Amino acid sequence: VTDETDQTSKKRSAAEAWEALEDMAAQDELDRVLSLSEKELDAELAEAGFDPERVRAKGEEVAAKILGRASADVAAPARRPGRAPWFTLASAAALAAAAAVALFVGPTPDGHRVASPPGPTPAEVKQAAELSRKGLDECASRAWRACLEDLRAAQGLDPSWKDDPRVTAAIARARSALPNADAGPPR
């Protein structure tokens, strides 16, 4: 298999070449998936048996959990990256930074107005949170019109939802799914 005449420094053994081929296959696949549009990615997920909307909702949930946990556990001791169980975060630095980002961003999954300036009343905050949750569920089940109405209502009651990526993403999906987002019938 090896070519003894090749004197270049890059030349590999068969075992090294096998490792490089595995890396190549993984990297090419990564590049391919990263180049997919959202629609193409959803199509591939659907083909694999996933509900793309649910996968995206799960992604939002995962992100919220990670950042929410970071703010709650900011004083946790450091851990070695890659060795922590999944339900803990890796290092105090990661926790602190993520918490800082979460607070900067504003909304947190458990206490939506924790770091926000004065605004809506507690009752409005609560109602907006319920409407947002309902709207996200409706978008996940492709009830676009209801989703759009509830999420907009939530934003009207509590403007901090305008900064929530789950809500803005869901609104964008609902708008793109509805030919006329404000007047037309649901698709």
Next chain:
Amino acid sequence: MVRAVLAGAFPVLVRIGLRWTRSQADAADLAQQAILDAIAESPNPADAKAFVARAATLMRGRLSNQRAASRRRLDERWLSAAEEKSRGLRRTPEDLVATRQAKERLFQRLLDELKDDPLAGAIVAEMLKGNDTPAEQAKALAEPIDAIRNARKRVARAVDALRAAEGADDRVTGWGALEGASQAEDQRVESGSEVEP
């Protein structure tokens, strides 16, 4: 925004995870774990693609390690292997030889699999020479880049099929796969210079 990066990474990582596991649940678990691992390394990711790329690398390493661990526990020599590791060596000399031989066997089988596909075989030969990128291979083989990319896909499919056919004897690729086991690492271990902290 960190949250958007994390949320957007999840479906991409699920799709990538499906390459290595056919189970939907496993792919979702792998993606979730990979995000946790990657955010631990880089708490404030700004570049979504770089974040996904790093998370995918960590995901692959973790999966390989998990599979390797589960296979090792089925190995009747496992206790002695564990004892060896507890003295500081990550791998026994037998592990190293077996791993290298298995990779050589897989490489040879790959050449056999691709014998009717000259361009794919040529790609493998270029990898052996250290020409890894499509551009390098296109130049070396004087072929259009699109033909090279298509041939690389065929090579990748063959690699995956061989890994699966081997049961992917993950002792082949699992050892130290978290950051990619290398021959240099093997040599350090063999010489006894690599000791766990």
